[in-house]
Amino acid sequence: NAGVTQTPKFQVLKTGQSMTLQCAQDMNHNSMYWYRQDPGMGLRLIYYSASEGTTDKGEVPNGYNVSRLNKREFSLRLESAAPSQTSVYFCASSEDRAYGELFFGEGSRLTVL
Amino acid sequence: KQEVTQIPAALSVPEGENLVLNCSFTDSAIYNLQWFRQDPGKGLTSLLLIQSSQREQTSGRLNASLDKSSGRSTLYIAASQPGDSATYLCAVNNNAGNMLTFGGGTRLMVKP
Numbered sequence: 001n002a003g004v005t006q007t008p009k010f011q012v013l014k015t016g017q018s019m020t021l022q023c024a025q026d027m028n029h030n031s032m033y034w035y036r037q038d039p040g041m042g043l044r045l046i047y048y049s050a051s052e053g054t055t056d057k058g059e060v061p062n063g064y065n066v067s068r069l070n071k072r073e074f075s076l077r078l079e080s081a082a083p084s085q086t087s088v089y090f091c092a093s094s095e096d097r098a099y100g101e102l103f104f105g106e107g108s109r110l111t112v113l
Numbered sequence: 114k115q116e117v118t119q120i121p122a123a124l125s126v127p128e129g130e131n132l133v134l135n136c137s138f139t140d141s142a143i144y145n146l147q148w149f150r151q152d153p154g155k156g157l158t159s160l161l162l163i164q165s166s167q168r169e170q171t172s173g174r175l176n177a178s179l180d181k182s183s184g185r186s187t188l189y190i191a192a193s194q195p196g197d198s199a200t201y202l203c204a205v206n207n208n209a210g211n212m213l214t215f216g217g218g219t220r221l222m223v224k225p
Contacts, residue, residue, distance in 0.1 A: 004156075033212075043157075043202070045212040058212050090156060098144045098206065099164065102213065104156040
């Protein structure tokens, strides 16, 4: 079972470059999420998609955009990367936003120079 | 705003010991609470999910309890093993919001 798959696993960018993190889940889940994890800050929600066709901002959305491409896929885009966006990014999914168990991908480690 | 605290931040125990990890939260209006395990450089693995109407959940050597009124949850690990060494995170799903609020985690080391 693949579960939640993220690509790429590692990426180094220069300030101002753009990139897209891809996420796909094979569990037929309705809700998908993007988190970032930073030392001392814990995990913080960037954006989420409660169902196909909807997206909403989380706690730290500035500098990011998302696309819920279909029920399986949810991408996170950095239009103009900044050093403050150096982090580990996690995609997650759940069957139901309110009651569902959350399943995480392995993470994407991004460094912005 | 919901705040989630985990104490202790780090814990080292000898193999075979039973242990308790603590999680406290400030807003008791929650949908559910979830415990995760995270190994270094890896993603989070779901361990147990407790709905707001439940008191506890068990999976193997793990038992999680929830006391909404006092804003507390505990994760009990029986007969700890070196393979249990990891960071354990609790996360609360609020009624008022749409996001999980995570605690800072407890880094557990079980020594052989």
